[in-house]
Amino acid sequence: MSQTFEKTPGWLDWYTGPAKPGFKLPAGAVDAHCHVFGPGREFPYAPERKYTPCDASKEQLFALRDHLGFARNVVVQATCHGADNRAMVDACLSSGGRARGVATVRRSITDEELQALHAAGVRGVRFNFVKRLVDFTPKDELLEIASRIKKLGWHVVVYFEAQDLPELWDFFTALPTTVVVDHMGRPDVSKDVDGPEFALFLKFMRDHPNVWSKVSCPERLSVTGPRALDGERVPYRDVIPFARRVVESFPDRVLWGTDWPHPNLKDHMPDDGLLVEIIPHIAPTAELQHKLLVENPMRLYWPEEVGNGA
Numbered sequence: 001m002s003q004t005f006e007k008t009p010g011w012l013d014w015y016t017g018p019a020k021p022g023f024k025l026p027a028g029a030v031d032a033h034c035h036v037f038g039p040g041r042e043f044p045y046a047p048e049r050k051y052t053p054c055d056a057s058k059e060q061l062f063a064l065r066d067h068l069g070f071a072r073n074v075v076v077q078a079t080c081h082g083a084d085n086r087a088m089v090d091a092c093l094s095s096g097g098r099a100r101g102v103a104t105v106r107r108s109i110t111d112e113e114l115q116a117l118h119a120a121g122v123r124g125v126r127f128n129f130v131k132r133l134v135d136f137t138p139k140d141e142l143l144e145i146a147s148r149i150k151k152l153g154w155h156v157v158v159y160f161e162a163q164d165l166p167e168l169w170d171f172f173t174a175l176p177t178t179v180v181v182d183h184m185g186r187p188d189v190s191k192d193v194d195g196p197e198f199a200l201f202l203k204f205m206r207d208h209p210n211v212w213s214k215v216s217c218p219e220r221l222s223v224t225g226p227r228a229l230d231g232e233r234v235p236y237r238d239v240i241p242f243a244r245r246v247v248e249s250f251p252d253r254v255l256w257g258t259d260w261p262h263p264n265l266k267d268h269m270p271d272d273g274l275l276v277e278i279i280p281h282i283a284p285t286a287e288l289q290h291k292l293l294v295e296n297p298m299r300l301y302w303p304e305e306v307g308n309g310a
């Protein structure tokens, strides 16, 4: 391999573990956005990757799940594994039915391979448009994949930067499935929550009832950072108005996830326990919390358990 990679700091080696959250998650809560990395000797990272993470295993993920009080995980294929879904699939298969997956696939995938992913627990594919993470995939290829996975009842997860939404609008609105936006479409939270950029994102959701959003990743979006103010335990305060607006406007189409193990964060390592403490600030009532953490992810990932699925 000609390229050299900078390793994300080896925080998993020294990290003492997250705080026990003061906010008690509702029974059956789903961490709907998290990853597994490797271990690299078992599940090698993709040659085309843009970063090399520290290994972050399924065992560590499940321990975090139990520590925080989640019941289930949605394991999202990380770009450092490219379209080799083995680590994610292995985590799903090892979870005793408590993890579902979102895969990355190429046009060349066969119907049999898609069926095998479904049997392992995959319920969606991820299309990534963040240029620092992936190379460009032609949109006709993505549309072809979307129409194939629609037949399996899957959805499409999209990851993009806020400034790219206008250019991607027509493509997103042509997708024939439920479309789940990662991390609120990465708004610039130094801008006004009532400003034109976030208004466009809200319009995108309002005008398209098939569009959902993860109100995740305050640790990536925050400008003010992890330091809590005024002796409170709430970090990343500047992201809260944005996430709360999405939750209150579209309570039936939002998901929450830790984003563990937080790839590409170089300045600090978030405390997942404190991330959980943000939840009642973005979903202030028990009803909103239940939708965000239980009803919505169950409808999307375990529909057969809520009575409207296969």
Ligand SMILES: O=C(O)c1cc(C(=O)O)oc(=O)c1
Residues within 6 Å of the ligand: 077, 078, 079, 080, 133, 182, 220, 259, 263, 264
């Ligand atoms: O912003 C990121 O760096 C990032 C990367 C990945 C990935 O590499 O898949 O996933 C995420 O959810 C966020």
